[in-house]
Amino acid sequence: MTQLNKQWLLKQRPVGMVSPDNFELVQSPMPSPDLDAGQVLIKTLMLGFDPAMRGWLEDVRSYLPPVAIGEPMRASGVGQVIASRNAALPEGALVQGLLNWQAYSIGDPAGMIPPRILPEGVTPGIALSVFGTTSLTAYFGLLDVGQPKSGDTVLVSGAAGATGSVVAQIARLKGCRVIGIAGGAEKCAWLTDTCKLDGVIDYKSENIDARLTELCPDDVDVFFDNVGGDTLEAGISHMADFGRIVLCGAISQYNEETPQPGPNNLMILVARRIRMQGFIVIDYLDRAEEAFADLANWVMGGDIAWREDIQEGFENIPATLQRLFDGRNQGKQMLKLADPQ
Known part of the structure; x- marks a missing residue:
């Protein structure tokens, strides 16, 4: 040895x-x-x-x-x-x-x-x-914290990533209308063609705020945010009354020498009675088998791509x-x- x-x-x-x-x-x-x-x-x-x-x-x-x-x-x-x-x-x-x-x-x-x-x-x-902690994060963050209902509009940032892509597809399976935000034409095409999202925003070539106005005329019920910064601020502006924002990560901020201030529109949370909550997947490890059972059924049924x-x-x-x-x-x-x- x-x-x-x-x-x-x-x-x-x-x-x-x-x-x-x-x-x-x-x-x-x-x-x-x-x-x-x-x-x-x-x-x-x-x-x-x-x-x-x-x-x-x-x-x-x-x-x-x-x-x-x-x-x-x-x-x-x-x-x-x-x-x-x-x-x-x-x-x-x-x-x-x-x-x-x-x-x-x-x-x-x-x-x-x-x-x-x-x-x-x-x-x-x-x-x-697909059976790792990123999928557990997606499962419990969306279903327990975001609490989507059939017919809701769900917005996912970082939607082409390991967590975001599973969030978006679970939301679709739960009967929601799903909009994803990702960077680059190739990632956006994968989300549309393979993951079957209803709409995708390419933050590298499109204005997120303007596209949300087009794609979400009735606003967003659940926003699962992996990015933070300007993306989070744009999402807040388009939240519906009594919406839920799931704070999973802020990859746009992790390597900043000086943290970016904001969002500057947090009073929208008050006016529209929005709940914004962070979570950590280790709090759900005792329920992991519950998630694995559903994920296995979806994967075996060809309902989740990764x-x-x-x-x-x-x-x-x-x-x-x-x-x-x-x-x-x-x-x-x-x-x-x-x-x-």
């Missing part, structure tokens, strides 16, 4: 745009799990990348502690158990969890997010994409994170390190 563990550690906190220079590639001793206590040794096969990872680099109070300087970067992943005395996590099993940017990790069933065995037939790519953007190579891990913030990713961003044995 290899005696060294490759890791990407956080070297310095980013100021502005995150870059590979914020991380350091090292070789560390192989982790030693307490096999008698049920811990297992996991070899990383594939890593997932999400915009939320940028927030974990900030030294501020949040729903998870910040990644410390000198620690491996936190990340979801799929791996294979290679050492175990735990019958529930046997050697050879494929598992999903927080594996971080490293070749090997310890899986602890008593941890905050314990490793979970992949269902038979589910590949690492599917586990991290895309996987898979890079390769341990040396390319930091650069793959950066792809999320310059718009190069096409769907769920992942990186493959190895095949199952």
